[in-house]
Amino acid sequence: MIPPIASKFVAGESPAEALEHTRHLNDRNVKAILNLLGEHYHERGPADEDAEAYVRLLEDIDTAEAEACISVKPSQVGLDVETTVFRENMERITDAAAKKDVFVWIDMEDHETTDATLDTFEELTRKHEGGVGVCIQANLKRTEEDLKRLADLPGKVRLVKGAYDEPESIALKEKEEVNAAYREYLEFMFEEFDGGIAVGSHDPAMIEYAKELHEEHGTDFEIQMLMGVREDAQYELAEEYEVYQYVPYGGKWLSYFYRRIMERKENLLFAVRAILS
Ligand code: FAD
Numbered sequence: 001m002i003p004p005i006a007s008k009f010v011a012g013e014s015p016a017e018a019l020e021h022t023r024h025l026n027d028r029n030v031k032a033i034l035n036l037l038g039e040h041y042h043e044r045g046p047a048d049e050d051a052e053a054y055v056r057l058l059e060d061i062d063t064a065e066a067e068a069c070i071s072v073k074p075s076q077v078g079l080d081v082e083t084t085v086f087r088e089n090m091e092r093i094t095d096a097a098a099k100k101d102v103f104v105w106i107d108m109e110d111h112e113t114t115d116a117t118l119d120t121f122e123e124l125t126r127k128h129e130g131g132v133g134v135c136i137q138a139n140l141k142r143t144e145e146d147l148k149r150l151a152d153l154p155g156k157v158r159l160v161k162g163a164y165d166e167p168e169s170i171a172l173k174e175k176e177e178v179n180a181a182y183r184e185y186l187e188f189m190f191e192e193f194d195g196g197i198a199v200g201s202h203d204p205a206m207i208e209y210a211k212e213l214h215e216e217h218g219t220d221f222e223i224q225m226l227m228g229v230r231e232d233a234q235y236e237l238a239e240e241y242e243v244y245q246y247v248p249y250g251g252k253w254l255s256y257f258y259r260r261i262m263e264r265k266e267n268l269l270f271a272v273r274a275i276l277s
Contacts, residue, residue: 083116
């Protein structure tokens, strides 16, 4: 059992708890993106184990008839071991997902992983005719070129601002610059993509801009936010738009929870209040 203090951001330790949370979301028209917490494995054993856990989760999603997809971190399934391990495990997961008709997202990690992640995405999304999506980061200078490549591929693309502290030589460092790039990439996606656009942001300004672009171009899109962040907005948006909540679960919840409370002072206050009560 995870302590109540962490349960705002993490659905529980087990797949059953993640699916219970999914049921509540589905009742409010929000779909789930399930993520088993874990990353940066340097040996094949734990990477294979987590890949296997995802395969079992796909069975559970199917049995529960849940409106849910999954999202996998490359270093969780072997990218820090060897690119071929990552590729093999992702293929195993996407093959199993295709049988159950469940969509698979590939999260994006730091810039050293971008090429391997995009190459594997391209291969798998062609194999599974669009049953796979990849995340792309507005703070990286290379993203303009990457989006041109992605425009010609089936599947979905989740645009985020970028969570990793990248060197200035390859990344935008100022918040305003990243926001401007995010808008510019949204414009490109709404103009050039046939659909499959995911706005992975809590920022009301970016979501509003995506809505405007949708009105202008008619291209389909979805909004994705994290569990525990602007949940009222998620439910409200779900009355009109397709909304997904990213739902982390699993035994490795502590470092994820720590990241969430450190990134925003309101989250820290929430944690302190929960301890005091
Ligand atoms: P920010 O720029 O952090 O904030 C902008 C505005 O949003 C704030 O001023 C406020 O109005 C609102 N806001 C933001 N947070 C809160 C809050 N806690 N409560 C209330 N209002 C808030 N990054 C990666 O690098 N790789 C990934 O694979 C990846 N996947 C992601 C998947 C999803 C579904 C999401 C939502 C994010 C993901 N990220 C990923 C993280 C992302 O890169 C950003 O670091 C993170 O989302 C913060 O940027 P933002 O656009 O949400 O808003």
